Amino acid sequence: MTHRLFRLPVLAGICLALAPAAWAHHSQSEYDLKGKVEVEGTVTKVEWKSPHAWVYVDVTDDKGQTVNWSFELPSPVTLMRRGWTRDSLKPGDRISVAGAPARNFPAIAIANSIRDSTGKPLFTGTTKTYEQ
Amino acid sequence: MLLVWASTPVVAGAQWLNYPTPGIPRLATGAPDLKAPAPRTPDGKPDFSGMWFANVPSKDYCREKDCIQEERMAREQINLGLNLKGGLPYTEWSREQMKIRGANGGREDPHSYCMPPNFPRAWTLPQHSRIVQTPGMLVILHEFNAAYREVYLDGRPLPVNPNPTWNGYSTGHWEGDTLVIETNGIRDDMWLDIQGSPVTESARITERLKRPNFGLMQVEIAVNDPKAYTRPWSVTIEMAIQVDTQMLEEICLDNERDTKLYKK
Numbered sequence: 001m002t003h004r005l006f007r008l009p010v011l012a013g014i015c016l017a018l019a020p021a022a023w024a025h026h027s028q029s030e031y032d033l034k035g036k037v038e039v040e041g042t043v044t045k046v047e048w049k050s051p052h053a054w055v056y057v058d059v060t061d062d063k064g065q066t067v068n069w070s071f072e073l074p075s076p077v078t079l080m081r082r083g084w085t086r087d088s089l090k091p092g093d094r095i096s097v098a099g100a101p102a103r104n105f106p107a108i109a110i111a112n113s114i115r116d117s118t119g120k121p122l123f124t125g126t127t128k129t130y131e132q
Numbered sequence: 133m134l135l136v137w138a139s140t141p142v143v144a145g146a147q148w149l150n151y152p153t154p155g156i157p158r159l160a161t162g163a164p165d166l167k168a169p170a171p172r173t174p175d176g177k178p179d180f181s182g183m184w185f186a187n188v189p190s191k192d193y194c195r196e197k198d199c200i201q202e203e204r205m206a207r208e209q210i211n212l213g214l215n216l217k218g219g220l221p222y223t224e225w226s227r228e229q230m231k232i233r234g235a236n237g238g239r240e241d242p243h244s245y246c247m248p249p250n251f252p253r254a255w256t257l258p259q260h261s262r263i264v265q266t267p268g269m270l271v272i273l274h275e276f277n278a279a280y281r282e283v284y285l286d287g288r289p290l291p292v293n294p295n296p297t298w299n300g301y302s303t304g305h306w307e308g309d310t311l312v313i314e315t316n317g318i319r320d321d322m323w324l325d326i327q328g329s330p331v332t333e334s335a336r337i338t339e340r341l342k343r344p345n346f347g348l349m350q351v352e353i354a355v356n357d358p359k360a361y362t363r364p365w366s367v368t369i370e371m372a373i374q375v376d377t378q379m380l381e382e383i384c385l386d387n388e389r390d391t392k393l394y395k396k
Contacts, residue, residue, distance in 0.1 A: 028390075029236070029237025029238065029239050029394065030239075030390060030393035030394050031393075047387055049386045049387035050381075050382045050383050050384055050386045050387060051246070051382065051384045051386070051387070051388055051390075052387070052389070052390070054387070054389070072389075072390070073200065074200065075382055076382075077259070077275065077380040077381075077382045078258070080147070080149060080380060081149065081377070081380070102393050104393065104394075104395065105393060108393065111200055112200055113200060114200065123200045124199055124200065
């Protein structure tokens with residue numbers, strides 16, 4: 001996917017790592033945004049707090065071990081403006097998550113897609129806005 | 133006019149996120165009449181009161197199809213001089229600062245560490261602002277860290293040698309229908325944008341606010357900072373009115389975890 005941000009005239013050396021998110025309070029350089037993580041598991045906890053919501057997911061790996069993954073979401077404020085609430089995702093929910101992994105830590109990622117057990121995408125609403 | 137109604141799954145009673153804003157001009161459809169004349173105060177001045185967000189479309193900058201990480205923001209959040217021919221006129225000192233600031237992927241940005249949403253950068257941030265205008269003072273509230281900024285309209289002069297702060301010290305006066313805000317006394321270590329454009333204690337910042345109609349506010353930001361820039365410069369940020377919604381508290385230190393992920 002071509003990212004329009006990358007066509008902006010930014011200084012050399014400050015490019016992909018600084019591509020921000022609307023909800024972000026940080027540079028996101030802690031994530032390998034070209035990397036890909038895809039897991040399926042059970043929600044164990046949801047942190048509905050600023051500056052970012054986090055969802056924790058128990059995932060069974062190839063060896064049968066359970067690994068608790070942490071996925072970063074937009075801020076609760078952004079999610080609420082897009083129609084979601086602190087109860088939209090609950091412990092016990094089965095979900096699949098795709099995202100980009102943290103560079104320096106295992107089992108941590110930023111979520112780009114979350115789907116429920118039927119494959120329905122979650123957290124995908126857009127903000128109501130008026131533009132001229 | 134392009135009016136965007138979101139396909140948002142509306143949650144009834146979710147605070148006041150969909151509660152109709154009273155007393156605003158509306159079309160027959162019930163949508164706000166963005167082209168209606170700007171409201172005025174009893175003394176005839178334009179009234180900037182209301183909630184504002186950068187005039188950018190929803191579903192902007194979606195990274196993936198599902199668009200969880202919607203990147204809706206003013207483009208100038210990355211580079212405030214984006215639309216300035218030749219870019220911002222950095223001094224050599226500024227360029228050196230930006231090399232340092234950019235060396236680690238911009239992770240030293242004060243905003244990453246939950247520092248205040250300093251103006252004029254705050255106009256470009258992805259949180260909402262609310263202006264409360266009274267005859268003697270304009271108050272600007274900002275969702276990030278539930279911050280505030282005062283702009284005195286009572287004719288007082290700017291302070292001499294003030295203690296530097298994140299928002300500095302602001303006074304405003306009217307030039308016709310334009311509110312001219314002058315600011316000094318800001319800190320020496322602030323960033324104007326994500327790429328780390330500096331602004332220093334020597335800066336004098338002038339913001340010119342215009343409201344051409346109900347839906348739009350134009351904020352011209354002029355910076356005169358001889359330490360950081362070789363000449364004065366100005367850019368204009370467009371802000372769109374936000375109605376039928378409310379300010380939402382976003383306290384960054386509540387659960388800030390990202391800075392701990394920068395280094396192992």
